[in-house]
Amino acid sequence: MALTPFLVLGFCWLPYYKTSLVFKLCHSVSEAQQRKMGHSNVWNSHPKNYGPGSRTCRVCGNPHGLIRKYGIMCCRQCFRSNAKEIGFIKYR
Template sequence: MGHSNIWNSHPKTYGPGSRTCRVCGNPHGLIRKYGLMCCRQCFRSNAKEIGFIKVQNIPHLANFIFPCTLLEIRELDLSNLPNISDAGVLLLAKTRILIFELRMRRCPLLGDTSVMALASMQVDKTVWHDSRLRLLDLFNYGAITQLTFRWFKKPYFPRLRWLGITGSVNRDMVDALARSRPFLHVACRGEKLGTDQWDHLDDVYMQDLDSKIKTRP
């Protein structure tokens, strides 16, 4: 199949929330025909290179994840999906795909099990607790309990910098978490979270963390 035929395949948009390719600037999304999952202009298929994968509405999470051959997802937005359950997040964790930003706002069926799965997610066959999550937004999440907060303590989520939770949680638990993890920014009022404003001290902390993880036996 020639390049011209691939280009003319449909659809030419990735869907709500899609972005332009970071390499060539192509705004027309991915070629999904025949499972290619590559940029329509430069034909790159590595998510780290194209960088425009952002999902805002997935009716069936498993149908999206399991055909996927990606190694990284920079932003994954599963907010406002009333039918997504802990089982769906468990499927996501089993893929071992590196996720940097995960938003799950207003998902009423999710609970402790989802946080536990993300906290203990294996990114390869030998390394545990090496989650790459830097942002986790759980505002108006189904259930935030004391058990949930235990999974936010060290050594889980070692790279987590931004955490969004509902404002109705126990304030003492939030304060205790802030004291134990001073580099973690906790938002309780539905604020927009972002990872592009880290200061120099954060960069030093992340470099030190990377060196410790690489030398871990």
């Protein structure tokens, strides 16, 4: 692909004729590279409302070891530390 007539400097787009002093700081970017850079910004940007990646512990935010039974939505470590306050009784 042909190079685009723009140079990238941070978030500013500068035409070639205005970049005599900043040419060493900039580099030309092809259209394919621009698409790749844009894709990395939107990767996993849509919120996930299903599956194990969408659920976390309501106490500490940990997504691992989640107890979902009875709508507890608490990881096993937080459940053990808060079981008596919640109302669970250990029989064994």
